[in-house]
Amino acid sequence: MDDTLREIQKRYASRTLYAALAAGALLMAAGWPPLGKGLILGALFSAINFVLIGELLVWRLGGARARLAGQMLRFGLMAVPLVMAARRPEFSLWGVVPGLFLVQAMILADHGTRRWRIRPQGIEEG
Amino acid sequence: MAIEGADLVKAAAYLGAGISMGLGAIGPGVGEGMVAAKACEAIGANPNEAGLLTRTMLVGQAVSESTGIYSLVIALLLLFVV
Amino acid sequence: MEFSTQTIVAVAAYAGGGICMGLGAVGAAIGEGYTAAWANLATSRNSELSPDIFKNMLVGQAVAESASIFALVIAILLLFLDVQGAALIKAAALLGAGICMGLGALGSGIGSGFPGGQACFGIARQPAVTSRLTTNMLIGSAVSQTPAIFSMVVALMLIFIDFSAMPFHPGWAALIGAGLSTGLAAIGSGYGGGLAAGASCEGLARQPLTVAPLTTTMLVGQAVSQTPSIFGLLVSFILMFRTPAPSASLAAAAALLAAGLCTGLGGIGPGIGNGQAAAGAVRWVARNMAMGADLMRVMLVGQAVSQSTAIYAMVVSLVLIFVV
Known part of the structure; x- marks a missing residue:
C-alpha cells in the first residue's frame, strides 16, 4: 500500500x-x-503540504489531539511562504498565492485531460 | 453623537426587516428542496405518474413557501409601515 | 480612553484575520473528516482495494482543502497588511473581508468532502470505474469551491480597494454588510453543490454506464445551486461601489447592514435546498437513465421554486439599499 501512496505523492509533487x-x-x-521567486516558493510549500497530508494520515489514527496537531502543523507550514512574501520584497505575494494551489491545479489538469489521453476500457464507455 | 428615539426605532425596524426575511428564507429554501428531491426520486421510480407527481410537488412547495411569504410581508411592514 | 485611527484599523485587521482562519478551518476539517470516514467504511467493505481507496482519498482531500487555504491566504494578508495612514473606514473593510472569507470557506469546505467520501465508497463497490470516480469526484469537488472563490474575490476587493472617499457613517455598515452578504450566501451554495457532487459519485458507482448524463445533471444542478451566492455577490458589489450619502443617523447604517444580512442569510436555505433537489435527480438518473430528461426538467422546476425565497431576500435587500 505504501508503494502507491509514495508513487502518487512523487508524481504530483515532482510535476x-x-x-x-x-x-x-x-x-x-x-x-x-519577485513574481517568479514567489511562485516557486509557494509551489515548494504546496508540494510539501501534499506529501505531509499522506504522511500525517498515521497521526489521524492517534486521537483528537494528534489530529489537531497535524492540521495545525500543515496550516502553519502553509503560512510560512505567505509571511515571507508579506515581509520580504524579493518574493511577490501574487506569485506565492497561485503557487500554493499548484498541486491542486496539477491534480485537476491530470484528470481533466485523462479523457483524451487514455482510451476507456470496454465497460466504462458511457 | 446623540441617538434619538425615532432614529433608534427606524434602525431597529430596518435591521428587523433584514433579519426577518433572511432567516425566513432558510426554512422554505431547504424544505422546498427536499420536496423537489423526493419528487425526482418518485418520478424516477414511477415514470408513468410524472405529471401527477410534478403537480403534487408544486402544491407542496407552494404550501411550504407560505412561511417565506409571511416573512416577506413582515419585512415590508417593518420597512414601510412602522 | 482614546485610540488612534491606526490602532483601530490594526485591531479590526487582526480580529478579521482571526475570524477568517477560525471559521475557514472548521469547514475543511469537517469535509476531510467525512471523506476519511467513508474511506474507512470502504476499506472495511473491500480491504484488498485499500491502496486505490487511499490514493483517491489523498487526492480528494488535497482538493477539498483549497477552501481553507483561501481562508489562510486572506488571514495572513490581514495580519501583515500595512495600515499606516489608513482612514477609519478601512477598519470596517478589513473586518468585513475577514468575515466574508471565513463564512465563505465554511460551506465549500464541508461540501467538497461529500464527493470525496462517496467516491471512496464507490471504489469499494465498483472497482472497475476507479479512475472515472476519481475524475468525477475532482470535478464535483472543484465546482463546489466556486462560492469560496466568490468570497475570496470580495475579501480581496475589500482589502485592496481604497474606500477613503466613502463617508465613515454609514459606510462602515455597507462594507461589513458586503462581507456578510457574500460570506453567508456562500455557505448554502457550497454545501448544496457538494450534496449534488456526492450523489453523482454514488450514482456512478451504482451504474457506471450512466456517466455522461450523470455528470451533466450534476453540473447543471450545481450551477443552479450557485445562484444564491451570485445574488450575494451582486448585493456585495452594490454595497461596495455605491457611495452612501453621509448621515449621522443610525437608521441609515442599520439599513445597509440589514441589506447584507438579508441576502446572505436568505441564500443559505435555497442553496442547500437546490443542492438536495440536484442530489435527488442525480441519484435517480443513475437508476433510471431513460428518464434523464424528465428528471432534469423536474429538478429545474423544483429548484426554481425553492429559489424564490432567495429572490424575496434580494428584493428586500435592494429596497433597504435604494428605497428607504
Missing part, C-alpha cells in the same frame, strides 16, 4: 515543482523576478 521551476524561470526572464 508541481517542475511546472513551478519552468514558469518561475520564465517569469524571471520576462523581468518579474
